[in-house]
Amino acid sequence: MADLKTNTAGIESPNPFWLASAPPTNTGDQVMRAFDAGWGGAVWKTLGEPIVNTWSRYSAIDYNGMKMIGLNNIELITDRPLEVNLKEIVEVKKRYPKNALIVSLMVESKRETWHEIVKKACDAGADGLELNFGCPHGMSERGMGAAVGQVPDYTCQITEWVKEASTVPVLVKLTPNITDVRYAARAAKKGGGDGVSLINTINSITGIDLDTFAPRPTVAGKSSHGGYCGPAVKPIALNMIAEISRDPETYGLPISGIGGISTWRDAAEFMLLGASTVQVCTAVMHYGFRIVEDMIDGLSNFLDEKDMTLAELIGASVKRVDDWKNLDLNYVVNASINQDKCIGCGLCYTACNDGAHQAIGAKRGDNGRTDVWVIEENCVGCNLCSLVCPVDNCISMKQIPTDADPCTWTEHTGGSGKLAPRPQDDQHRVTERMNRS
Amino acid sequence: MTTRRGDGPEFAELKPPLSKDEALAEANRCLYCYDAPCTRACPTHIDVPAFIKKIASGNLRGSGKKILEANILGFSCARVCPTEELCEGACVLNDLHGHKPIAIGKLQRYATDPIVLEKGGRPLFSAPDNKNGRSVGIVGAGPSGFGCAAELCQRGYDVTIYEAADKPGGLNTYGVADYKLSQQAGLAEVEWVQQLGAKLVLNTRVGEDVSFDELAEKHDAVFVGVGLGPVPALGIPGEDLDGSQDVLEFIAELKSKPKAECSLAGKTVAVLGGGNTAIDGVTQSTRLGAEKVYLVYRRGAGEMGAYEHEVELAKLDGVEFVYWAQPVEIAGNGKVQTLRCARTRVDGGKLVVDEGDTFELAVDRVFRATGQAKLRDFFKSAGIDVDAKGRPVADEDGKTSRDGVWTGGDCRNGGKEVVNAVAEGKTAAIAIDRALSA
Ligand SMILES: Cc1cc2nc3c(=O)[nH]c(=O)nc-3n(C[C@H](O)[C@H](O)[C@H](O)COP(=O)(O)OP(=O)(O)OC[C@H]3O[C@@H](n4cnc5c(N)ncnc54)[C@H](O)[C@@H]3O)c2cc1C
Ligand SMILES: Cc1cc2nc3c(=O)[nH]c(=O)nc-3n(C[C@H](O)[C@H](O)[C@H](O)COP(=O)(O)O)c2cc1C
Ligand code: SF4
Numbered sequence: 001m002a003d004l005k006t007n008t009a010g011i012e013s014p015n016p017f018w019l020a021s022a023p024p025t026n027t028g029d030q031v032m033r034a035f036d037a038g039w040g041g042a043v044w045k046t047l048g049e050p051i052v053n054t055w056s057r058y059s060a061i062d063y064n065g066m067k068m069i070g071l072n073n074i075e076l077i078t079d080r081p082l083e084v085n086l087k088e089i090v091e092v093k094k095r096y097p098k099n100a101l102i103v104s105l106m107v108e109s110k111r112e113t114w115h116e117i118v119k120k121a122c123d124a125g126a127d128g129l130e131l132n133f134g135c136p137h138g139m140s141e142r143g144m145g146a147a148v149g150q151v152p153d154y155t156c157q158i159t160e161w162v163k164e165a166s167t168v169p170v171l172v173k174l175t176p177n178i179t180d181v182r183y184a185a186r187a188a189k190k191g192g193g194d195g196v197s198l199i200n201t202i203n204s205i206t207g208i209d210l211d212t213f214a215p216r217p218t219v220a221g222k223s224s225h226g227g228y229c230g231p232a233v234k235p236i237a238l239n240m241i242a243e244i245s246r247d248p249e250t251y252g253l254p255i256s257g258i259g260g261i262s263t264w265r266d267a268a269e270f271m272l273l274g275a276s277t278v279q280v281c282t283a284v285m286h287y288g289f290r291i292v293e294d295m296i297d298g299l300s301n302f303l304d305e306k307d308m309t310l311a312e313l314i315g316a317s318v319k320r321v322d323d324w325k326n327l328d329l330n331y332v333v334n335a336s337i338n339q340d341k342c343i344g345c346g347l348c349y350t351a352c353n354d355g356a357h358q359a360i361g362a363k364r365g366d367n368g369r370t371d372v373w374v375i376e377e378n379c380v381g382c383n384l385c386s387l388v389c390p391v392d393n394c395i396s397m398k399q400i401p402t403d404a405d406p407c408t409w410t411e412h413t414g415g416s417g418k419l420a421p422r423p424q425d426d427q428h429r430v431t432e433r434m435n436r437s
Numbered sequence: 438m439t440t441r442r443g444d445g446p447e448f449a450e451l452k453p454p455l456s457k458d459e460a461l462a463e464a465n466r467c468l469y470c471y472d473a474p475c476t477r478a479c480p481t482h483i484d485v486p487a488f489i490k491k492i493a494s495g496n497l498r499g500s501g502k503k504i505l506e507a508n509i510l511g512f513s514c515a516r517v518c519p520t521e522e523l524c525e526g527a528c529v530l531n532d533l534h535g536h537k538p539i540a541i542g543k544l545q546r547y548a549t550d551p552i553v554l555e556k557g558g559r560p561l562f563s564a565p566d567n568k569n570g571r572s573v574g575i576v577g578a579g580p581s582g583f584g585c586a587a588e589l590c591q592r593g594y595d596v597t598i599y600e601a602a603d604k605p606g607g608l609n610t611y612g613v614a615d616y617k618l619s620q621q622a623g624l625a626e627v628e629w630v631q632q633l634g635a636k637l638v639l640n641t642r643v644g645e646d647v648s649f650d651e652l653a654e655k656h657d658a659v660f661v662g663v664g665l666g667p668v669p670a671l672g673i674p675g676e677d678l679d680g681s682q683d684v685l686e687f688i689a690e691l692k693s694k695p696k697a698e699c700s701l702a703g704k705t706v707a708v709l710g711g712g713n714t715a716i717d718g719v720t721q722s723t724r725l726g727a728e729k730v731y732l733v734y735r736r737g738a739g740e741m742g743a744y745e746h747e748v749e750l751a752k753l754d755g756v757e758f759v760y761w762a763q764p765v766e767i768a769g770n771g772k773v774q775t776l777r778c779a780r781t782r783v784d785g786g787k788l789v790v791d792e793g794d795t796f797e798l799a800v801d802r803v804f805r806a807t808g809q810a811k812l813r814d815f816f817k818s819a820g821i822d823v824d825a826k827g828r829p830v831a832d833e834d835g836k837t838s839r840d841g842v843w844t845g846g847d848c849r850n851g852g853k854e855v856v857n858a859v860a861e862g863k864t865a866a867i868a869i870d871r872a873l874s875a
Contacts, residue, residue, distance in 0.1 A: 066465075263494040287469050293487065298496035304559070305498075392458035 002303035004040075004296060004310055008277040009169040009195030009254040011128040013100040015040035016267065016310070017295050020258050020279035021104035021130060021173070024289070026078065028088030032095065037289035038296055041100030043197075043279060044089060046077035046132045047117065048106040048144070053079050059206040059216035061232065070232035071282045072206040074217060074224050076138045077106055082117075086124045093125035100277075101125070102171065106132040106144050109154065111161045118165040128168050131159065131193075133184075134175035134200025136227045146200070149175035152187035159191025169194040171256060174240070176233075177203050181240040185250045195254030196244065197279065199237045201227025230282035234260030238273055242321045245274030262291070264298030271310070272317035325409040330420040332400040333381035335359070335374045341394035344369040348385035348395060356384045357423065378423050448696060448724050451616045451750075452516065452543055460547040464493040467539050470529060475541055478527035480860040481508035485524055489544055500548040502561050509587035510580055510859045512553040512626045513609050515545035516618045518856050519713075521746045553629045562591060564634045569593035571873050574656035575635075576643045579607020580855045581662030581846025583630050584862025585869075590633035592870050598635055599652070601642035607664055608847075609855060611689040614717045616724065620692045649819035653841060658869045661821070661829070661837070661844040662862055665809035665852055671709070675767030676805075684708060684718040684804035691721060702726035707776050707798055709733050709764055710806035711741040716751050718804045723754040730756045731798055735763045735781050735788065759798070763790045767803055776800050812848055826851065834868035835861055843869055 004015040018041035019025045019034055026045045034042055053076055061070035078085060093101050103126040107113045121129055133155055135145030148154045155172065162170055172188035174181060176199040188196050203225050208215050215223035237259025244250050257275030261267055262283035270278050283291055303310060337348070349362035349372050359378035365371040386395040407417030455463065467489040475485040483504050491500035504511040520526070520542040528538030552561055573589050575582045578600035586596045604610050609623040631637065643649055643663075653659055668683040670676045691699040706727045708718035711734035722730045732751065734741060737760050741748060751758075762778035769775065780794040811827030822830045822838035828851055831837050835845040845861030847853065 265495055288471070290487075291490070294491050294494055294496055294499060297499040298491065298494050301496055301498050392456075 002300040002310065004300060006040075006276050006310055006314075008197075008256045008275075009128065009171060011041070011100050011102060011169050011171075011277075013040040013277060014098055015296055016271065016275075016277040016299075017292050018042060018100065018102070018256065018277050018279045019284060020281040021046050021102075021132065022281040022285070023075070024281065024284045026080070028092045031088075031092050031101070034284075034289045034292075035092075035096045035099045038292040039099070039289065041102060041127075041277065043102040043104050043130050044085065044126075046104040046106050046135070047082055047085055047121065048077045049108065050081070051076040051079055051138075054219045056217045056219050059226070060230075061206055068230060068282070068286055070204075070206065070228055071230040071285065072204050072217070072226040072228050073201070074137050074219075074226040077132070077135065082120070086120055089121075089124040089126065093127075100127050102128040102130050104130040104132050104173070105162075106135065106139060109143060109148065109158060114158060114161045115165040118162050122165075122167045126168055128171060128194075129162065129166055130171045130173050130197055131162060132173050132200070133158070134173050134177075134198075136175060136177050136201055136203050137224060146175040146177050149173075149184055149200075150178050152183045155184055155187040156191035159188055159193045163192035171195045171197045171254075173200055173258075174198040175200050176236055176240060176259075180243075182243050182247045182250065185244040185247065185253065189250055189253055195256065196250075197256035197258055198240055198244075199233065199259040201229045202233055202236065204228035229259065231260045231262055234266060234269075238269060241270060241275055242273045242318065245315065245318045246321055262286075264295045264302065267295060268299060268302060268313065271314050273321070274315045274318050276314050328406040328408060329412060329417075330402055330404045330407045332402050332420060333383075333397040334376055334379045334400050335381070335383075335385050336396055336398040337372060337374055337385075338394050338396070341391050342372065343391055343394075344371070345390060346370040346372060347388045347390065348372055351384050351388045356380075356382055359423075360385060377426070380423055448616055450516075451614075452546075454550065455540070455543050455547045460492055460544060463540050463544055464489045466530075467493070468529065474527035474529060475524035475539075478523045479508075480523075480854075480856045481511075481514075481863070483507040483511065483524075483545075485541055488548060489539065489541070492544055492548055497548060497551065498561075501552040504545055504549055505552065505561060508856065508859055509584060509630055509863075510609075510626065510855060511545060512549040512629070513580075513613075513618050513623060514856050514859070515542050515549055516622070517609070517613045517854075518542060519744050519746070519854060522744055523856070553626055560632060562587075562633060564590040565593045567593065568595055571595065571657045572597065572655070573658045573660060573869060574599065574652045575660045575662065576649075576652070577607060577662040577664060577846070577848075578602075578605035578627075578637060578639075579662055579664050579846060579858060580609060581664075581848075581858035581862040582607070582660065583627070583635075584859035585660045585662065585843075585845065585866045586635040586862075587630055587633055588863045588866035589869065590635055592866070594870070596635040597638060597656070599638045599641045599643050599647065601640070603640055605637055605639065607662075607858075611692055612685060613855070614688075614721060615692050616720070644815055644818055653839075657841070657873055659842045660835075660862065660865055660869065661816075661819070661842060661848065662846040662858065663812055663815060664847040666812050667810060668714075668805050668807055669810050671764060671805060671807065673764055673766055675769065675773070678767055678769050678773045679771060680769070680773030680801055681767050681803045682805070684710075684714060684806040685809070687804050688717065688721065691725065696725065700726050701802070703728050704801040705729040705731075705799060706802040706804065707731040707733050707759075707800045708804045708806055710808070711736065711743060712806065712808070713743045713747050714809075715806035716743045716747040718806045719751050719756045720754050722802075722804075723756065727802075730754070731759050731800070732756055733759045733762050733764060733776070733778060733798075735761065735790075736783075737761060762796075764803075765790075765792070765795060773801060773803055774799065776803055809847075809852060811851075816848075833864075835865035836868060836872075 006016045021043040031042045057075045058073045060068040063069045103121040133149030139145035140147040172193040255275045256277045257270030258279040267278045349360045352360040362372045389395040402420040404420035411417030469486045473486045488500045488503040524541045525538040530536040572595040575598040578598045706722040761781045766777040776798045813827035816823045835843040843865040845865045846858035
């Protein structure tokens with residue numbers, strides 16, 4: 001069993017799996033049950049001024065029979081009294097001294113108000129604080145949450161106030177509802193933040209009821225834009241984490257990764273891009289605390305199999321994310337169809353013929369089934385056919401050796417590199433095809 | 438209908454293995470229920486949603502471990518369990534219109550095959566280096582015996598298994614239908630379990646080659662998992678003719694020999710009985726090339742003890758069901774040639790055999806599958822009390838009337854499934870450990 005102990009910004013945790021600040025961390029009872037199930041840490045549901053919630057709060061996107069690939073909510077911060085939450089935090093910390101207990105905070109943008117709540121959270125025994133600068137609905141209308149996270153100066157300012165009062169590490173939770181997340185991360189760092197956590201939810205409307213014309217989740221016939229999360233948002237979160245990990249200005253800034261994590265595999269990907277802990281909300285809302293057992297077991301088996309430590313895993317893929325201009329333009333791949341596996345659906349033909357580069361041929365074979373083949377001289381190796389193919393490993397992308405040396409855009413435009421020949425060089429053939437049809 | 442003849446693909450596995458993409462698609466269909474009915478339906482209470490979730494997450498080793506720590510014979514159970522009656526029968530998807538239950542047995546096989554069949558790699562379970570100095574003797578190397586042995590080994594006991602046969606495995610080696618579990622696969626599993634270090638003493642029948650008292654003397658505790666006896670003769674004329682046999686003998690033979698040597702090509706076979714063993718008799722006869730196969734049962738279709746899915750299998754094989762028929766005589770010239778049956782009916786709740794109303798079936802073989810005998814005499818001579826049905830009297834952990842002796846499996850439950858035997862062996866092991874550590 002691999003050692004999964006880790007820490008983010010000095011917040012120690014027996015394993016990298018934390019519950020994100022959300023309904024699963026609403027009460028002490030839930031957090032303690034989660035710790036019993038194996039969660040290494042928990043970020044308490046955001047504390048702040050009293051709020052009132054709507055009743056109908058969540059809606060989801062199902063896709064082809066898969067339930068809840070994306071979840072949307074219009075819920076605000078905790079609706080329980082501050083004193084009750086603080087009392088429970090004291091109790092949980094007393095009973096679970098080894099687990100990481102982080103308290104999420106959000107109050108109006110006044111220095112004294114922040115100082116006050118920070119002191120209360122520290123006194124309750126929090127191992128760390130998380131500043132919710134990400135809530136995209138409701139709270140942002142009142143100048144909090146994403147309204148702070150979207151303006152780097154505010155982010156920096158409030159982080160500074162918090163650091164003045166805090167005795168524990170401070171994570172700044174970033175909103176993805178922004179054009180370039182690096183500015184927010186830089187502001188968090190500049191304000192003295194010990195680390196960042198991301199992503200919070202993404203502005204969304206999940207759909208409209210076509211009978212009533214009301215958006216979901218419907219509150220008396222109307223709705224409001226909500227925050228989108230769950231498996232669907234993972235790619236967005238991964239990119240934002242990679243951006244911060246490889247930004248020279250924030251390089252090395254501790255990151256707690258969030259967004260669409262359901263399994264140990266997802267977690268490993270976040271960690272490869274630099275997250276030292278990960279946080280989970282939707283998957284727990286779907287399947288319960290018990291999912292952490294396989295997260296721990298799976299990650300541990302994976303590390304054992306790879307014969308590597310968790311520390312070695314963290315950030316191992318950061319250097320593999322680069323600017324487009326530094327990619328090798330002479331790395332040639334072509335689609336290759338394994339005819340033994342092909343079931344004759346013809347989807348690759350349709351996709352390539354209409355949606356890509358007319359590099360797959362199709363005809364009805366003698367036995368009535370659709371035969372397909374790759375027209376190599378047209379194939380630009382875009383991967384599309386292999387993505388639509390319903391059969392595992394039926395269409396694979398094969399590297400084609402070329403005589404050309406590697407050449408990036410920078411080298412090509414700078415005159416130092418030489419491009420390998422490409423299918424579109426022969427525009428004559430493309431035009432000919434048009435004339436034929 | 439497919440006719441199955443001779444050796445070859447006819448003995449192909451009834452439930453072939455899943456490919457990776459099939460397994461992933463199936464695993465992702467699992468709803469991951471709370472207090473899952475499948476887990477409750479499994480006598481060894483394997484955490485089914487958890488092991489399936491691990492297949493979906495790509496944690497195959499963790500998945501296999503989840504299964505095998507609950508049921509050390511999870512590999513054979515994946516193939517031989519009547520899942521339709523157990524886990525899969527309990528799947529909530531049975532109640533969701535248009536859905537099929539999750540193929541739990543096949544997924545279990547997908548997760549356990551690599552562990553049991555692919556030698557090498559880090560061992561999944563191991564006995565502690567420090568033994569606790571106590572020893573347990575186990576009578577019978579069947580599923581119950583191994584269920585007990587595996588648990589005790591992991592708890593630091595020195596375990597010796599005494600087995601009458603020349604190969605271990607009990608009915609997994611000599612009994613279950615070959616199209617579910619071949620003898621080779623069964624023995625591979627035994628070899629894997631053996632890594633835990635139990636000593637195996639073959640060709641040793643307790644009560645004959647070594648006395649029970651000697652065993653009890655030598656070990657701190659004894660577990661008895663001897664299963665059931667042969668199918669007794671019916672007591673009708675002609676049973677000694679060549680071609681009349683206990684079906685278990687026939688099955689043991691076909692599982693041990695090349696199929697060509699057991700061919701029934703061109704033969705007509707009658708199997709007597711209405712239970713799952715009778716079904717195994719007929720389905721394997723067709724696979725060995727029998728021209729015509731009868732299943733002769735003294736009551737009606739509704740009274741058959743065999744599971745519905747097993748009866749369906751026999752129907753697919755084109756077996757002819759002869760209901761309400763009681764065999765009264767086997768005749769032939771040195772070899773079986775005819776089976777004469779009297780018609781039966783139920784009168785006032787009782788089965789009545791009309792000796793005057795008989796008919797004959799021209800057959801070359803008669804296999805009796807009319808129920809295995811209880812090993813009453815074995816238990817009596819071992820000084821263990823038996824009940825009216827010939828089963829050892831035991832408490833819920835399997836503790837018998839004789840001090841220091843536990844029991845489990847077919848001999849105790851009267852004949853259930855492999856998974857029940859494993860569960861009872863494991864329960865007894867835990868009780869033995871508790872008693873000896875007290
Ligand atoms: C034909 C047939 C098909 C079956 N098919 C299935 C199936 O598909 N699925 C399923 O789940 N179950 C099936 N079963 C039931 C299953 O095989 C049994 O429930 C299971 O094997 C019981 O295990 P056991 O350890 O109690 O007994 P057994 O498997 O009978 O093992 C007992 C062992 O004890 C040995 N032994 C007996 N007496 C002595 C002695 N005095 N000294 C030393 N050793 C002794 C025997 O040689 C044997 O190896 C089938 C049974 C039969 C008969
Ligand atoms: C119903 C709901 C309520 C949430 N409430 C909070 C909150 O109070 N504070 C906060 O920082 N994030 C909140 N979040 C955002 C989550 O903490 C998390 O950042 C987001 O859901 C992405 O993770 P996921 O894809 O694992 O769900 C909430 C999310 C949901 C679904
Ligand atoms: S999950 Fe269902 S039962 Fe529970 S609070 Fe929400 S609406 Fe009510």
